[in-house]
Amino acid sequence: MYRIVLLRHGESTWNQENRFTGWTDVDLTEKGVEEARAAGRLLRREGYTFDLAFTSVLKRANKTLNLVLEELDALWLPVEHSWRLNERSYGALQGANKADTAARFGEDQVLAWRRSYDVAPPPLAEGDERLTMNDPRYASLPRAQFPRTECLKDTVVRFVPYWETVIVPQILAGRRILIAAHGNSLRALVKYLDNVPDEDIVGLEIPMAQPLVYELDANLRPIKSYYLADEETIRAAQAAVAAQGKARS
Numbered sequence: 001m002y003r004i005v006l007l008r009h010g011e012s013t014w015n016q017e018n019r020f021t022g023w024t025d026v027d028l029t030e031k032g033v034e035e036a037r038a039a040g041r042l043l044r045r046e047g048y049t050f051d052l053a054f055t056s057v058l059k060r061a062n063k064t065l066n067l068v069l070e071e072l073d074a075l076w077l078p079v080e081h082s083w084r085l086n087e088r089s090y091g092a093l094q095g096a097n098k099a100d101t102a103a104r105f106g107e108d109q110v111l112a113w114r115r116s117y118d119v120a121p122p123p124l125a126e127g128d129e130r131l132t133m134n135d136p137r138y139a140s141l142p143r144a145q146f147p148r149t150e151c152l153k154d155t156v157v158r159f160v161p162y163w164e165t166v167i168v169p170q171i172l173a174g175r176r177i178l179i180a181a182h183g184n185s186l187r188a189l190v191k192y193l194d195n196v197p198d199e200d201i202v203g204l205e206i207p208m209a210q211p212l213v214y215e216l217d218a219n220l221r222p223i224k225s226y227y228l229a230d231e232e233t234i235r236a237a238q239a240a241v242a243a244q245g246k247a248r249s
């Protein structure tokens, strides 16, 4: 049996402002820092240790990982960064307030943009400064492949090859793995691992900074998965994330 831990970053400045974030590289808030530290302390209390960590190239996930590692006294841990673990690109919605967007386009449309499997938000136009193609962190990403927007399916398509070719061999080699990423990149992985039907993925919310454990069999199929925090805490956190897409009444 193999055991891996998935972790979404703590609250970011744009989570706090309820803005679509995607590939925008915003920082953690003070609350997000504390959430990340609490996740680290929880992992430590439960006796978790790791050999290797994977994260995106966005600072909210990178900092969350470092804060967790600090709490585990494991800042020395090898860390692999990849854009393939980035949050889903929210395209032209990046920067917009979610409640305002729901008031303008309707909550159903916003739900489809946020949580459906194959509905992508409107794309970024050529020349839009949010297309950060020249950023050195994306040097390995061919310009033609730089996402102008992504639906969850697109995120699955870019994450799964990394899972299969980079992460899986490490798990099979017996390394204990921590993946610090984002709400929708982790939804993509969970969809793939649990084989969640396309129509059911709309109901899946990943709360912030809550360690999610997957126990995997020899073929890396899930035996079971669970959050370390109690069910009530997780349900409340999931409901709060879901509510971000409601228009303010």
Ligand SMILES: O=C(O)[C@@H](CO)OP(=O)(O)O
Pocket: 015, 019, 020, 021, 022, 023, 087, 088, 090, 114, 183, 184, 241, 244
């Ligand atoms: O804005 C985003 O990038 C994501 C994560 O914060 O939001 P949502 O939960 O709406 O997918």
